[in-house]
Amino acid sequence: MKPPDTYVVRNVRPLGAAPTDILVEGGVIKARGAGLSAPAGTAAIEGRGRLALPGLINAHCHLDKTRFGLPWWPHAAGPQRDSRIPVDREIRPDLMPSTAERARRLCLHMAELGTTHIRSHVDVEPEFGLAAVDALLEMRAGLEGGPIVELVAFPQFGLLTNPGTAALLEAACRAGAECVGGIDPSVIDGDAEAHLDTVFANAERTGAGIDIHLHESGEVGAASLAMICERTRALSMAGRVAVSHAFCLGTVADARAGALIDAMAEAGVAVVTYAPGNSPVPDLKRMEAAGVTVALGTDGIRDVWTPYGDGDMLERAMMLAYRLGYRRDEDIELALDAAITGGAKVMGLADQGLAVGCAGRILLVDAETPA
Amino acid sequence: MKPPDTYVVRNVRPLGAAPTDILVEGGVIKARGAGLSAPAGTAAIEGRGRLALPGLINAHCHLDKTRFGLPWWPHAAGPQRDSRIPVDREIRPDLMPSTAERARRLCLHMAELGTTHIRSHVDVEPEFGLAAVDALLEMRAGLEGGPIVELVAFPQFGLLTNPGTAALLEAACRAGAECVGGIDPSVIDGDAEAHLDTVFANAERTGAGIDIHLHESGEVGAASLAMICERTRALSMAGRVAVSHAFCLGTVADARAGALIDAMAEAGVAVVTYAPGNSPVPDLKRMEAAGVTVALGTDGIRDVWTPYGDGDMLERAMMLAYRLGYRRDEDIELALDAAITGGAKVMGLADQGLAVGCAGRILLVDAETPA
Numbered sequence: 101m102k103p104p105d106t107y108v109v110r111n112v113r114p115l116g117a118a119p120t121d122i123l124v125e126g127g128v129i130k131a132r133g134a135g136l137s138a139p140a141g142t143a144a145i146e147g148r149g150r151l152a153l154p155g156l157i158n159a160h161c162h163l164d165k166t167r168f169g170l171p172w173w174p175h176a177a178g179p180q181r182d183s184r185i186p187v188d189r190e191i192r193p194d195l196m197p198s199t200a201e202r203a204r205r206l207c208l209h210m211a212e213l214g215t216t217h218i219r220s221h222v223d224v225e226p227e228f229g230l231a232a233v234d235a236l237l238e239m240r241a242g243l244e245g246g247p248i249v250e251l252v253a254f255p256q257f258g259l260l261t262n263p264g265t266a267a268l269l270e271a272a273c274r275a276g277a278e279c280v281g282g283i284d285p286s287v288i289d290g291d292a293e294a295h296l297d298t299v300f301a302n303a304e305r306t307g308a309g310i311d312i313h314l315h316e317s318g319e320v321g322a323a324s325l326a327m328i329c330e331r332t333r334a335l336s337m338a339g340r341v342a343v344s345h346a347f348c349l350g351t352v353a354d355a356r357a358g359a360l361i362d363a364m365a366e367a368g369v370a371v372v373t374y375a376p377g378n379s380p381v382p383d384l385k386r387m388e389a390a391g392v393t394v395a396l397g398t399d400g401i402r403d404v405w406t407p408y409g410d411g412d413m414l415e416r417a418m419m420l421a422y423r424l425g426y427r428r429d430e431d432i433e434l435a436l437d438a439a440i441t442g443g444a445k446v447m448g449l450a451d452q453g454l455a456v457g458c459a460g461r462i463l464l465v466d467a468e469t470p471a
Numbered sequence: 472m473k474p475p476d477t478y479v480v481r482n483v484r485p486l487g488a489a490p491t492d493i494l495v496e497g498g499v500i501k502a503r504g505a506g507l508s509a510p511a512g513t514a515a516i517e518g519r520g521r522l523a524l525p526g527l528i529n530a531h532c533h534l535d536k537t538r539f540g541l542p543w544w545p546h547a548a549g550p551q552r553d554s555r556i557p558v559d560r561e562i563r564p565d566l567m568p569s570t571a572e573r574a575r576r577l578c579l580h581m582a583e584l585g586t587t588h589i590r591s592h593v594d595v596e597p598e599f600g601l602a603a604v605d606a607l608l609e610m611r612a613g614l615e616g617g618p619i620v621e622l623v624a625f626p627q628f629g630l631l632t633n634p635g636t637a638a639l640l641e642a643a644c645r646a647g648a649e650c651v652g653g654i655d656p657s658v659i660d661g662d663a664e665a666h667l668d669t670v671f672a673n674a675e676r677t678g679a680g681i682d683i684h685l686h687e688s689g690e691v692g693a694a695s696l697a698m699i700c701e702r703t704r705a706l707s708m709a710g711r712v713a714v715s716h717a718f719c720l721g722t723v724a725d726a727r728a729g730a731l732i733d734a735m736a737e738a739g740v741a742v743v744t745y746a747p748g749n750s751p752v753p754d755l756k757r758m759e760a761a762g763v764t765v766a767l768g769t770d771g772i773r774d775v776w777t778p779y780g781d782g783d784m785l786e787r788a789m790m791l792a793y794r795l796g797y798r799r800d801e802d803i804e805l806a807l808d809a810a811i812t813g814g815a816k817v818m819g820l821a822d823q824g825l826a827v828g829c830a831g832r833i834l835l836v837d838a839e840t841p842a
């Protein structure tokens with residue numbers, strides 16, 4: 101599984117640029133240029149003019165829930181989000197023993213499709229405690245040379261409304277989860293201020309980043325988002341707080357959305373979208389103009405929440421551009437960039453790219469242009 | 472290219488049902504049953520338990536415009552529909568000589584992906600007259616054993632506003648196009664009554680079916696749709712009139728949409744959607760309950776209108792279900808059914824299916840269930 105960390109790849113087009121060679125030594129890009137001379141004995145890969153991309157970043161998934169690789173499971177939950185939570189809870193005991201194995205299979209599958217970094221939410225709650233967190237920590241420790249997996253301890257089944265969860269979130273962060281999560285502070289947890297105070301206090305104590313699921317729509321979600329921006333500013337956590345989904349941006353009046361986007365830019369709060377089929381998708385051009393980072397994920401893949409998905413981040417970038425009605429190359433490239441630069445910013449990766457000094461993770465694609 | 476017309480396929484699951492064998496003789500399904508005995512010498516195909524589907528139907532595409540198979544073409548038109556029409560017109564002379572070849576390549580590609588029937592719109596207008604129609608008529612005549620292609624003579628560049636087009640539409644129908652098309656009778660052509668009268672009069676004289684592009688949104692589109700239903704009833708054309716896109720159904724008040732859907736059911740007017748990314752998609756469950764046929768197409772594939780698409784109808788059915796937020800198997804199957812039964816109704820095919828007596832066009836898919 102472990103890829104070579106020294107090699108030269110010849111005749112590739114980095115992000116669609118003119119053909120060149122790229123030399124990777126010790127896992128880092130050391131030189132770029134046509135006809136590059138490499139030390140004797142360096143493994144050479146013939147790129148045959150293919151497009152070269154940096155590794156792709158799946159900034160939002162749920163490795164602990166996936167049924168990827170298991171037999172087809174007819175969707176059992178009702179049409180609303182709150183009908184999926186009890187079904188998720190009900191079937192979890194059967195799935196728990198296979199968590200590490202299911203997650204590992206999906207990680208390796210995503211790696212085959214060019215994903216080098218994965219941020220996965222992982223559920224904690226009093227009934228099963230840190231079992232899923234422990235399984236994913238164990239799984240990622242064994243992924244030598246595979247994708248790098250970051251964990252968000254996630255209160256899927258409520259935080260304030262599910263006593264004991266707050267302490268588990270903190271224990272998860274101390275055990276190795278890089279981020280603490282939250283979920284719909286008003287609609288699911290009933291007290292936005294107290295929910296967010298708990299999440300941010302955890303981050304302050306443990307040094308974790310923050311990634312909050314915000315499905316809340318309209319003004320309820322807008323109020324939650326504004327509170328997240330306030331707290332991020334107050335704690336100087338710019339660049340370390342993300343809001344996943346943020347459907348409210350597409351369901352409030354345009355001026356209100358604009359004010360929220362400005363607040364996010366000012367506070368350094370990013371958005372992570374999965375390009376849903378029938379919920380609002382953030383307008384990448386508007387976000388870019390305002391200076392808000394947008395990252396892209398898959399969300400759940402064949403789990404109790406959704407029967408869709410195969411972990412292909414290039415397809416997901418296409419879906420994001422398609423959902424936005426983007427047609428011009430430079431617009432479509434914004435969607436791909438959400439899966440590269442956007443994800444790198446959210447995950448705090450300084451070395452994701454194809455420049456000299458970046459990590460030598462290079463994806464070759466048989467395509468004419470990034471679009 | 473021509474597939475065998477007599478064979479037995481063993482151990483397949485028709486639309487997910489229990490494993491069985493299917494005997495095809497002379498291109499028609501003659502018998503079904505496990506352990507079927509076939510005449511000596513009949514070619515046997517081992518299905519290995521795969522899912523069997525009838526051939527898929529692409530009920531809306533534009534074979535004459537596609538750049539599929541040509542080098543990548545960065546999208547040149549602006550964001551609005553009316554900016555694409557002049558660009559389409561401008562680049563057409565360069566594309567015209569290769570129309571038959573481009574269309575043929577795309578048809579064969581779609582056939583490889585399981586499509587057996589294609590309804591393609593084809594542009595007519597005074598500047599190039601019937602050149603595109605002639606090219607597609609010639610192309611389909613040479614597609615022996617390939618997909619069956621039906622043509623809709625289409626006034627892409629206006630009907631009333633582009634004098635001479637009406638006569639060309641009629642000539643196209645007499646030359647072999649099965650349907651006459653129309654486009655945004657109010658917004659593009661400026662006079663909905665006169666536009667529709669011209670289209671329906673053509674159909675009455677030539678015996679053609681009708682398929683009208685209706686991008687018009689809100690009440691303007693609703694008024695056009697109501698007029699189409701009225702004329703369909705008045706001329707007893709139930710089952711022979713389709714409206715492509717019908718975005719207005721998703722942009723008027725719910726009660727108005729309901730009244731339009733009822734009018735469509737009563738008149739026998741179908742909808743053809745392509746599951747657009749950022750325009751409304753018809754709610755299949757509501758349409759089914761009302762008795763309105765919904766068919767599925769790809770719309771343009773890598774052309775001046777869109778850089779997307781590869782002609783895969785299974786992916787398109789997935790996209791339709793995804794856009795509708797459908798998660799349950801029976802809901803997702805409605806989207807697949809739009810690409811089978813819906814398309815068959817719109818194209819007037821009585822023999823598309825896997826029952827005895829149906830055409831022996833069987834697609835084997837390595838999947839557990841239709842969903």
